[in-house]
Amino acid sequence: MTTSQISAAYLRGLIDCLRLRNIDTECFLERYAVDQALVENFQARLPVERFNQMLYEAETLTGDEDIGLHVGEQIKPNQYGVLGLSIMNCKNLEEAVKRHTRYENLVCNVAMSRYQVKGDQVELTWDTCAPEVTRHIAEENVASWITFARWISGTDLSPSLIQFQHNKPNSIEEHERIFRCPLKFSAERVRVLFPAEYLQLSLRQYDPAMLAMLDTYAERLLLELNSSGRLVDQVTASISTHLQSGEVSLGHIAATLGLSERQLQRKLKEEGLTYQGILDNTRKTLALKQIEDGMVDLYEITFLLGFSDQSAFQRAFKKWTGMTPGQYRKTSNPSLSTKQSGI
Structure with a gap:
């Protein structure tokens, strides 16, 4: 069986979050036998289970129940390595989505993204069978999608609907602040709907x-x-x-x-x-x-x-x-x- 792995670059958002909260990130990484150089290595990968453990410890250290959302919100343009750079240089959002679905295994092999146009909406799904994928990882993933899409398009776009598989948290104020769209929990799969017209949005770094x-x-x-x-x-x-x-x-x-x-x-x-x-x-x-x-x-x-x-x-x-x-x-x-x- 293939071990579910994630790019070590995903740790950058988590480390940035912890530094903003004045957490000793050096000691934090040492507890998980992760060297700082690993975080800077685009090709390095680590087990998703370990990343999940780090997210939940970060929740304990900060008292932040929405740590996954906030890590996703911290995404930087180069965090996805060649995948992110390829997306940034696309002509429009449709080309970016195509490259995301093709090259996503370069940063994470826990799920498969698919998209299809349904009338005037586009459905982007994230299917996973990995038990290691928890609420924090799912929310980090979707928050980074939306944040990155806004950045590369230079717009303040919002989805039409977002669905998560996990149960509804006690508070969804941060979800509403970040996503600004209807939300559904306890769904069959992670799913993002957005207007089909978004596919033609020009990206500002097209090369x-x-x-x-x-x-x-x-x-x-x-x-x-x-x-x-x-x-x-x-x-x-x-x-x-x-x-x-x-x-x-x-x-x-x-x-x-x-x-x-x-x-x-x-x-x-x-x-x-x-x-x-x-x-x-x-x-x-x-x-x-x-x-x-x-x-x-x-x-x-x-x-x-x-x-x-x-x-x-x-x-x-x-x-x-x-x-x-x-x-x-x-x-x-x-x-x-x-x-x-x-x-």
């Missing part, structure tokens, strides 16, 4: 070039996170890491894995694989993801995938799909303009 690089990095991190330890996964992860620099020769990738070219070729052959096949498949997977999103210019995709020039990318893409990148983009998203479709 397509930065977004493309962050997406490539996030895809690579997902590959590493989901790696089963198989050689093909290790090779794929290494290729993804080095694509943009163009350092994806057999020799270079073999060296990153501590192997010679012959050793890597032999091991792949034993599994019925070739290095070129893995390289092509990795590029194809990332190319299709970038093109289907419709957010990145095809010239930028050429660069991000490490092709020498546009014609090389176009030839490879036509071999994979039978279409040029521009034709594929128009087919997968007819609403895109000719200018966006590119080559």
